[in-house]
C-alpha cells in the first residue's frame with residue numbers, strides 16, 4: 001500500500017525509539033495537528049498516514065514502539081524452599097537499576113537490563129500497572145496491544161496473567177484488571193467490547209468458550225497483515241462479572257496436566273482477544289427541532305470509529321523433558337509446546353537481527369503473534385523466572401529470549417475509520433423520519449386537494465343551479481313578456497279595428513281616431529323599447545353568468561361532463577338569444593314601418609280635415625278605388641301616400657272651406673243643396689280615404705301580429 005507519510009514538526013526525531021515511546025503518553029498518540037511534513041518511511045519518528053479513500057481506514061497514525069520486556073521473579077515455592085534451602089537464589093534483582101544478575105557460580109554472574117524488573121514481592125497490581133496498563137491505555141487510544149508471558153513451566157505466567165480472584169481480589173491478574181480498565185473507560189452507549197478466548201493446543205486452535213470449535217483457521221489480511229480467527233466465539237462484554245464468568249468457562253476448558261514441575265501445568269497457549277470499538281468523534285447528530293420540524297434537519301455526520309485489539313497470551317511453559325517427566329501424550333504436548341516456542345524464538349531473533357526473512361509461518365503461534373512482534377501492536381512481554389539455581393539454564397535462556405525480544409521494533413499504528421454502520425443507522429433513522437414526514441405531508445396535501453376539489457364542485461354545482469334558475473326565469477319572463485306584448489298588441493289591434501269600424505259611420509270624428517292610433521303606436525313603441533331594454537339586461541346577465549362559468553370551467557380544467565353539458569346549454573341559450581335578437585331587429589323594423597305608416601296616415605287625415613279640392617279628390621279617390629278594385633288589397637302604401645299628398649294639395653286649394661263658407665252665406669236653395677252635396681261627397685271621399693289608410697294600417701298591424709306570433 002502506498003502511503004503518504006508525514007512527520008509532526010513539533011515532535012523531534014529521535015535515534016532512540018524507546019525514549020520516544022516513553023515520552024509519548026498514549027493520549028499524545030491522538031491525531032496530530034496539521035503541522036506535518038513528508039518524511040522517509042522507516043524513520044524513527046511519528047508518522048501520520050492518510051489512506052486512500054477506497055480503503056477501510058480513514059487515516060493511520062504511526063509511532064515506533066519497541067517491544068517492552070519485564071522480568072518477574074516468582075517466590076520460592078514449598079519444594080524449592082525445602083530442596084534449595086542451603087542455596088542462594090540464582091537471580092539477584094536490582095529493581096532501581098532495572099536490571100538483574102544471574103549467577104553463573106559463586107563468584108561470577110551475568111547482568112541483564114530490562115524495561116523493569118519485578119521482585120518476588122511485587123504485587124499483582126504493580127505488575128499490571130508496570131507491564132500491562134500502558135498497553136491497555138494504548139488499546140483504548142486505538143492501537144493494537146499485546147501482553148504476553150513467557151517463561152519456564154511453573155514460574156507464574158498463568159498466575160500473572162490469568163489469575164482470577166477467588167478469595168482475595170488483590171490476586172487479580174492482568175486479564176481481569178485489563179478488562180476492568182477497559183470497561184471503566186468505554187462509553188456503554190457509543191463503544192463496545194467483545195471477547196474471544198482460545199487455546200493453541202498441539203498446533204490446533206480451539207475455542208475455549210465453545211470447545212466444539214476445535215479447528216479454527218487463522219486468516220491473514222493480505223493488505224493490512226491483520227490476523228483474524230473467523231469462527232471463534234465472540235462475546236460482547238457488558239460488565240466485569242460476565243467477563244469473569246467467561247474466563248472461568250475458558251479456564252475450565254483449558255488443557256492442564258500435573259507435571260513434576262507444576263501440578264497445574266498449562267499444556268496449551270491461551271489467547272484472550274479483546275476487541276475494542278469506540279467512537280472517537282462525537283459528531284453532530286441528526287438534529288430535529290423541538291417541534292420535530294424536519295426542515296431543520298442538519299447534515300448527517302460521519303462518525304469516526306477506532307477499532308483496536310488487546311491480545312493477552314499466556315504461553316505454555318518451556319520444559320526440559322527429563323525435568324518435567326512428561327511421557328506419552330504429555331510428551332507429545334511438550335514437543336509441540338517447545339516447537340512453537342522455539343519458532344517464536346527464531347522469529348524474534350530474525351526480527352532483532354533485522355533479517356529479511358522471519359519464519360512466522362513455521363508455527364501457528366508465530367502466525368498468531370505476527371502483529372505483536374514486528375507488527376503494529378504495542379507489545380509488553382513479561383518473562384517469568386524462578387529463583388531456583390536448579391533451573392539456572394532455563395532461566396538464562398528465558399532471560400536471553402527477553403533480551404532479544406527487546407530489540408524487536410514495532411510500528412504502532414492507530415487506525416480510524418468511518419463508522420459506516422453507525423452512520424448507516426443514523427441515516428436510516430433520518431430516512432424513516434423523512435419518509436414519515438413526507439407521507440404526512442402527502443396525506444395532508446391530498447386531503448387539502450380533495451377538500452378544494454369538493455368545494456369547487458359544490459360551487460360549480462351552485463353556480464350551475466343559479467345560472468340555470470336565472471336562465472329559466474329569464475326565459476319565462478321573456479316568454480311572458482312576449483305573450484303579454486302580443487296580447488296587448490292584439491287587444492289594441494282589435495280595439496283599433498273596432499274603433500275604425502265605429503268611426504266608419506261617424507262622419508266628423510276622424511281627427512279623434514287619428515290621435516288615438518298615434519297613441520297606440522307610441523305605446524307599442526314604448527313597449528318594444530322596454531322589451532329591448534329587458535332583453536339587453538338579460539343578455540348582460542347571461543354574459544356575466546357565462547364569464548363566471550368560464551372561470552369555474554378554467555379552474556376545473558379538463559372538467560367533468562356536467563360542465564360540458566352546461567356549456568352546451570349555454571351555447572343553445574346563446575343561439576336562442578341570437579334568434580331573439582334577430583327577431584327584435586325584425587320587430588324594430590316593423591315598428592319603424594308602423595310609425596311611418598301611422599305618420600303618413602296622420603298627415604293624410606290632417607289633410608282631409610283641413611279641406612279638399614273636389615276634382616283632384618275625385619280623381620285621387622277614383623285612383624284609390626281603381627287600385628282597390630284592380631289590385632285588391634295589395635295597394636301600395638307609397639301610392640297611397642302620393643295620393644294623399646295630392647289630396648292635401650287639393651284641400652289646401654281651399655275647396656272644403658270655400659264650400660262651407662258658400663253654404664253658410666248663400667241663400668239660394670239650389671246652390672246650398674249643391675254645396676251640401678259637394679260637402680257630403682267630399683266627406684265621403686275623406687272617409688273612404690281614411691278607410692283605405694286604416695286598411696293599410698290594419699294590414700301593417702296584422703303583419704306585425706303575424707311576426708310576433710312567430711316569436
Ligand SMILES: Nc1ncnc2c1ncn2[C@@H]1O[C@H](COP(=O)(O)OP(=O)(O)OP(=O)(O)O)[C@@H](O)[C@H]1O
Nearest residue numbers: 074075153154155156157158159262265266316317
Ligand atoms: N508471584 C507469585 N507469587 C506467588 N505464587 C506464585 C507466583 N507465581 C506463581 N506462583 C505459583 O506458582 C505455581 C505455578 O504457577 P503457574 O501455574 O502460574 O505457572 P506457569 O508458568 O503458568 O506454569 P505452566 O507453564 O506449567 O503453566 C502456582 O501455584 C502459582 O500460584
